[in-house]
Amino acid sequence: MTTDSAPLRVAVIIGSTREGRIGDAVGRWFMERARHRSELDLAVLDLADFDFPVHYPGRATDQMTEFTEEIARAEAFVVVTPEYNRSFPASLKQAIDFAYDEWQTKPVAFVSYGHGSAGLYAVEQLRSVFTELHTVTLRNGVALDILQQSLEEHPGDTGRDRSVGLMLDQLGWWGWALREARAVRPYVS
Structure with a gap:
């Protein structure tokens, strides 16, 4: 990031609305690791x-409009998603x-969670959806197997933290590159 660049506006979307969900805990876990990144302006959309x-x-509600305005304001996204029955939630x-x-x-980057596949089936389906919406989905993400490994800190276990760091580095690169591209040339869809 150059010194005259404004921080990249990143919306962190918590995708599950189920009662008893852990999506909010996964979102907090992610935000604890991402908050120190001063080049990113992070906002949670739960x-x-x-x-x-x-x-x-037939006509958008106030809540739909509020959500859509937040999506328009963001320059990059991190989607926190569970895997439900090998897919992502209807919400x-x-x-x-x-x-x-x-x-x-x-x-668009992904933090997925689940058991066994760590939410990766959900991510693969989301890639198709976001491709249709003309986004760039990141190859690297964070995948958590919540039955094998808790969100608690483990001394010496930095693999997940490295995954978060790499994903945010790549999200920043794409975010600034696309910010510059949008400023120079309108997108043709």
Whole structure:
């Protein structure tokens, strides 16, 4: 980042709204590791905090508009998603579908969690969805097997922290590159 660059605005989207979920704990775990990055302006968008309609209305509700405006304001995204039945939650798909142009030409990274596959089936499906929305999805992410390893700190266990650092480095690179590209040339969709 050059000294005259503003911090990259990153929306961290907590994708699960289930009662008893651990998505908020995973989001806090991630934010504890990301907050020290002064080049990033991080904002959490917890889908459980939004009152979205059950059926897609003919006209956007205030909550839908608020969410879409936050997506438009962000320059990059970190999606925190569980894996439910080898996919991602319906609440996340609903929220993603509220926006379209607002996602375009921005990078998306993933923090996934689950058991066994550590949420990677959900991430693979999300890659297809975000490709359709003209985003750039990062290869590197963070995958947590919540039954094998708790979110608690383990002395000498820095593998997950390294994964967070690498993912944020790549998210920053893509975020600034795409910020500059959008400023120079309008995107053709």
